[in-house]
Amino acid sequence: MIVFGKQEVMVSGLLRGYHDVGGRPAGPVExxxxxxxxxxKTGEAMRVALELKSRLVSLDELRRGFESFGxxxxxxxGFYERRAxxxxxxxxxxxxxxxxxxxxxxxxxxxxxxxSVDFATRTVR
Amino acid sequence: xxxxxxxxxxxxxxxxxxxxxxxxxxxxxLMTEATRQLLIERGLLIQSDIDAVIASLEAPRPEWGAMIVxxxxxxxxxxxxxxxxxxxxxxxxxxxxxxxxxxVVENSPTLHNLVVCTLCSCYPRSLLGQPPWWxxxxxxRARAVREPRRVLAELGLVIPPEVxxxxxxxxxxxxxxVLPMAPADSGTLxxxxxxxxVTRDAMIGASLAGKDATMPFGRSKPHG
Numbered sequence: 001m002i003v004f005g006k007q008e009v010m011v012s013g014l015l016r017g018y019h020d021v022g023g024r025p026a027g028p029v030e031x032x033x034x035x036x037x038x039x040x041k042t043g044e045a046m047r048v049a050l051e052l053k054s055r056l057v058s059l060d061e062l063r064r065g066f067e068s069f070g071x072x073x074x075x076x077x078g079f080y081e082r083r084a085x086x087x088x089x090x091x092x093x094x095x096x097x098x099x100x101x102x103x104x105x106x107x108x109x110x111x112x113x114x115x116s117v118d119f120a121t122r123t124v125r
Numbered sequence: 126x127x128x129x130x131x132x133x134x135x136x137x138x139x140x141x142x143x144x145x146x147x148x149x150x151x152x153x154x155l156m157t158e159a160t161r162q163l164l165i166e167r168g169l170l171i172q173s174d175i176d177a178v179i180a181s182l183e184a185p186r187p188e189w190g191a192m193i194v195x196x197x198x199x200x201x202x203x204x205x206x207x208x209x210x211x212x213x214x215x216x217x218x219x220x221x222x223x224x225x226x227x228x229v230v231e232n233s234p235t236l237h238n239l240v241v242c243t244l245c246s247c248y249p250r251s252l253l254g255q256p257p258w259w260x261x262x263x264x265x266r267a268r269a270v271r272e273p274r275r276v277l278a279e280l281g282l283v284i285p286p287e288v289x290x291x292x293x294x295x296x297x298x299x300x301x302x303v304l305p306m307a308p309a310d311s312g313t314l315x316x317x318x319x320x321x322x323v324t325r326d327a328m329i330g331a332s333l334a335g336k337d338a339t340m341p342f343g344r345s346k347p348h349g
Contacts, residue, residue: 022243045178105159
């Protein structure tokens with residue numbers, strides 16, 4: 001039994017991960033399209049490049065990252081946002097880049113643009 | 126949600142579990158930029174490493190898959206090889222499927238195939254490029270295996286009740302490509318013209334091949 005939001009989910013005695021959404025009820029499938037944003041391409045490309053160059057972060061590891069960072073975060077993030085968060089988690093875990101270094105750099109870049117970052121709500125203004 | 130015996134039961138909170146969130150994109154764009162700068166400063170990547178991967182992400186497109194489908198429509202021997210070994214048959218035409226085994230499933234007047242990835246977003250990206258947004262949405266991932274006919278109807282494709290509908294759940298080792306039926310009026314077209322009738326969605330099973338998506342079910346199978 002696992003707690004998924006307010007739910008406890010059990011499937012035939014097996015634990016069901018929160019990413020295992022197959023068969024759950026959901027709203028209509030929206031056929032809207034969104035462009036593949038430059039930051040999304042860069043995020044995907046960094047992960048692949050790190051794997052090709054030094055086998056630093058595999059796709060399976062990235063999946064393990066967002067499939068274990070918590071149901072609340074998983075359900076509140078979009079597809080590429082989830083992957084960006086998981087990459088930060090993995091780089092921190094492996095001691096490649098610490099999260100506080102990434103956070104500090106985010107502040108710096110935002111300040112240079114006259115913006116600030118609210119890390120609690122994950123927003124930039 | 127499911128009860129103790131694995132049976133499906135509705136739950137008032139279920140909807141909340143599969144809403145796709147897009148808030149915070151600016152935050153993650155900023156995080157990505159910070160990470161990129163730091164990785165380059167530490168010498169773990171150079172910009173050209175990233176640019177090369179972006180180019181390889183941008184190159185594949187549905188037209189590549191359409192060329193394979195058109196060849197299969199015109200060449201029965203190729204079609205047989207494609208169904209037996211998707212990756213091998215794709216390689217014959219110069220397309221290297223890098224991420225996993227390519228499995229090709231064939232539609233017929235009595236069978237329609239639909240592809241989903243319930244766990245994540247597995248898709249033959251190295252052939253077709255990025256999947257459509259709805260394919261990676263939690264609504265599609267959740268519902269395609271539970272009520273595929275209803276989902277397809279929402280996407281504009283009505284599968285008659287007498288046609289069997291098979292849903293294929295992709296995983297890290299298997300990527301699926303649907304071989305749609307050739308449109309009824311395509312008999313005299315050459316491969317290049319045929320390929321233009323094959324859309325990305327038709328190769329996922331979310332639509333039919335051809336400009337006019339009228340239902341070809343019930344007519345005779347194009348390849349006997």
